[in-house]
Amino acid sequence: MRAGTITLALLALLLPACASSPGPYRPSQTILRMPPVDYGPPGDARNPPQGPFQPNAYLRTCPGMRVSNAPPLDTERWIIDFKPIIVAFGVVLATAPVNDVCLASGFGLRNGRVHNGIDLTNRPPGLIYSGAPGRVVEARTSSGYGLTVVIDHGQGVYTRYAHMDYLAPGIAPGVALGFGHPVGQMGASGNAQGPHLHYEILTGNIDNPKGSFGLVAHDPFSFPAYAPVASPGY
Ligand SMILES: [Zn+2]
Helix, strand or coil: CHHHHHHHHHHHHHCCHHHCCCCCCCHHHCECCCCCCCCCCCCCCCCCCCCCCCCECCCEECCCCCCCCCCCECCCCEECCCCCEEEECCEEEECCCCCCCEEEECCEEECCEEECCEEEECCCCCEEECCCCEEEEEEEEECCCEEEEEEECCCCEEEEEEEEEEECCCCCCCCEECCCCEEEEEECCCCCCCCEEEEEEEECCCCCCCHHHHCEEECHHHCCECCCCCCCCC
């Protein structure tokens, strides 16, 4: 009994302060099996192989944070009716392309300024994945966004991944990626208070004078859920 008590005391010391009341059930750890998505014929150069990412089924706001621009939450801060895979202007996209994160900021007005994406974070910082198949159009550092990647998903849809620590191997402009391919490591480069992913869903024509900054940002929580169509082959 005594040894057990000591073990418990040691465990309590080792547990981080933020995990003070995890509760008996932690649905954020539920990982979805990514359904086969019909992005086009196999072997097509525009349809590179899918990466290892499997999205989490649930998302909640970060403990101890009041996220003023979060979507509706239940009493335990889980996003009500969270849609892990969405369809944005015809593109099937991951809503949170990194595992076991919490939402640190939603989309829209925040302290009187418009936040063009969502902020997702975890400790230790996690690996960030491509939210949909596409081609890297930007992989560079800028003062505000830090180390950033922009991916072109076709149909005028883009995603931006900002504040990264470093890029995944092979990530460079022109490289084609499948869904869920590693893009880089979450970090705090640029104007960031701590390691997090700033993730944007953008539309428009990138061939404009402002480049990716001339695209229009959309709320990732505003899109309908992806509903895979049953196929005789699966
Ligand atoms: Zn942000």
